[in-house]
Amino acid sequence: MNFEFTEEQKMIQQAAKDFAERELLPDIIERDANSRFPAEQVKKLAELGFLGMMTSPEYDGGGMDTISYVLAMEEISKIDSSTAVMMSVCNSLVNWGLETFGTEEQKQKYLKPLARGEKIGAFLLSEPEAGSDATKQRTTAVDMGDYYLLNGTKNWITNANSASTYLVIAHTNPEKGHKGINAFIVEKSWPGITLGPHEDKMGMRSSDTHSVMFTDVKVPKENRIGEDGFGFTFAMKTLDGGRIGIASQALGIASGALERAIKYSKERKAFGTEICNHQAIAFKLADMAVKVENARNLCLKAAWMKDEHLNYGIMSAYAKQYAADIAMEVTTEAVQIHGGYGYVKEYHVERLMREAKLTQIYEGTSEVQKIVISRSLLK
Amino acid sequence: MKILVCISEVPDTTTKIRFTDGNKALDTAGIQWIINPWDELALTRALEIKEASGGAVEAVTVATVGAAQAEPTIRKALAVGADNAIRVDAPATDAWYVAVQLAEVVKSGGFEIVMTGRDSADYNGASVGGMLAALLDYNTLSSVSSMALDGGKIIAGREIDGGTETLEAELPFLAVVQKGIAIEPRIPAMRGIMMARTKPLQVVPPVDTGCLTENVEFELPKSRGACRKFAADEVKALVDVLHNEAKLI
Known part of the structure; x- marks a missing residue:
């Protein structure tokens, strides 16, 4: 067993x-307050290749491994989870799903510009009444011979507008039932697609989240992914990888909060010494670390x-459930260590705490992860 | 036309410095190595000059004098955009030794433009650039804070008291660069990191030369004493302490 990162992995982490720190930190508080999408930053992130970092170079991606992706996601999420989640959706869900299950024509047409970061992708699974129970899809795609006719509403869609x-x-x-579900590649510019208002969220406020309505949208037959009825398997397999992205995001939120708590505890004095010298604080830091x-x-x-092509679905559920839950705990303690300053925006930890909450909810709640984990133990 | 950027690897600027070998050497245990910040800015400007040259600059090469442990740092320079790299396989023992090695690299590679950082963030000797220019008999300017290629000439800017001066120099030319030469170092792109795997990194043996200096001892600066606070109405006491105890006024 080797816990050493390669030089390339370290380079990606540092990048x-x-x-x-250079591009996302300076106006993060303003973007959070105004729910402003980081358009300029995302453009630069795309130019650096982060949005397609795991896609094969054959399809214009960076060809990096999943370890590198975890390291990059952690660093971005320490500062800005709104940007991190759009990066996760692009890499883990859209690009990976297309690269793994798309036809060659679909990859040439849709994956390449996504991997180059010229276009952004979104993954539309959740519905007003189909969240954790993804089999209860109400959106329909009726086979009309040459095309499918798409109708329905999707909720909580990250990157919906961008x-x-x-x-x-x-x-x-x-x-x-679930064997009657399919996945389709749909271009947002097609007639019949409308967006709901930007969701005014508790955290990850500058992430671009909307509902999306489809009214008689014509989807060409060649835009179906996989064989007829493959959609549910497609969604579940893609979400296995998505969990690694969100787990890494939760990890970054937690480690960012820990770093800020350590720094603050070495500066703030109470009862004649820096508060890190009080065991009550030092033990909190140890538990968080x-x-x-x-x-x-x-x-x-x-x-x-x-990366080793092993069955990682269960381990990604372990990672997602644990990282999300400890992100909530660690950020709460970081606010506590900061005291009153932790409750104001300037010190960032209250934002990290708000962001942590979402990691316990989306791409499979912590409870759903426990269902996945416990079923694997009991089968 | 080819540009050579001389880079050295230095401890990360947040490193806690310790010494070993009877305070004669830096303790390198646990140190995170980075490209010397001035050299990284020089590389950034070299790449910008190449990109703006319309093909006149065919390549930007980086060179360093150092052991194999320097290669990750060199790879980062390649990931940022350098076309190839040369490592002189020897420890960078003193400024003269390094300058002699780099002079050989410049001569054998036929580089018409050479860029070095003002100094390296480890020993801050600020000597290699000047020595190298002298060994090569190249036109040179120090403290260069802006630089452009204009046909076959270099247009360089320097900060002077109350303003800036613009100078012109013929090739071959060596620039010792400082703050302002580039806005900020480039962040390597995924594609650059991937391409750095396969870009040429040539390892050459050192030429035979000696050192002109030897480190006798390093000493850390004295730690700061405790901070003493004076209330707003204690100006007289503050002046008294500054005059009689600190002897600063």
Whole structure:
């Protein structure tokens, strides 16, 4: 067993750190307050290749491994989770899904510009009444011979406005249950697509989240992904990788909060000494550090399994559930260590705490992860 | 036309410095190595000059004098955009030794433009650039804070008291660069990191030469004493302490 990163992995980690500190940190508080999408920063992130970093060079991606992706996601998420989640959706869900299951024509047409970062992707699974229970899709795609006719509403869609390429999950035959579900590549510019208002969220406020309505949208037959009825399997397999992205995001939120708590505790004085010298604070830091390290190891193990082509679905659930839950705990303690200053925006930890909450909810709640984990133990 | 950027690897600027070998050497245990910040800015400007040259500058090469452990730092320079690299396989023992090695690299590679950082962030000797220019008999300017290629000439800017001066120099030319030469170092792109795997990194043996200096001892600056605070109405006491105890006024 070797816990050493390669020089290339370290270089990617440093590049992500430099980018986050140089480009994302300066106006993060304003963007959070105004729910402003980081358009300029995302353009630069795309130019550096982060949005297609795991896609094969054959399709104009960076060809980096999942370990590198975890390291980059952690560094970006320490500063700006809104940017990190759009990076996760592009890499883990849209690009990976297309590269793994798309036809050669689909990859040439849709994956290449996504991998180059010229276009942004979105993954449309959740619905008003189909969140954790993804089999209850109400969006329908009726086979009309030459094309499918898409109707329905998708909720909580990250990148909904900034994306050009949607991967949409819909029922083609509700009577067949989950075997009647298909996945489609849909261009946002097609007639019949409208967006709901920007969601005014508690955290990750500058992430571009909307509902998306489809009204008689014509989807060419060649835009279906995989064989007829493959959509549910497509969604579940893609979300296995998505969990690594969100777990790494939660890890970054936690480690960012820990770094800020350590720094503050060495500066702030109470009762004649820096507060880190009080055992009550020092022990909090120790507990936080152990949790962060455990989360990091789970993320890296899931990533390593993916890179080794092992079955990583369960380990990614371990990583997602644990990292999200400890992100909530660690950020809460970081606010506590900061005291009153932790409750104001200037010190960043209150924002990290708001962001941590979402990692327990989206791309599979912590409870859903526990279902996945416990079923694997009991089968 | 080819540009050579001389880079050295130095400890990360946040490193806690310790010494070893009877305070004669830097303790390198646990140190994170980076490209010397001035050299990184020089590389950034060299790449900008190449990109703006319309093909007149065919390549930007980086060279360093150092052991194999320097290669990750060299790879970073390649990831940022350098076309190839040369490592002189020897420890960078003193400024003269390094300058002699780099002079050989410049001569054998036929580089018409050479760029070095003002000094390196480890020993801050600020000597290699000047020595190298003298060994090569190249036109040279120090403290260069802007630089452009205009046909076959170099237009360089320097900060002077109350303003800037612009100078012109013929090739071959060596620039010792400082703050202002580039806005900020480039962040390597994924594609650059991937391409750095396969870009040429040539390892050459050192030429035979000696050192002119030897480190006798390093000493850390004295740690700062405790901070003493004076209330707003204690000006007289503050002046008294500054005059009689600190002897600063």
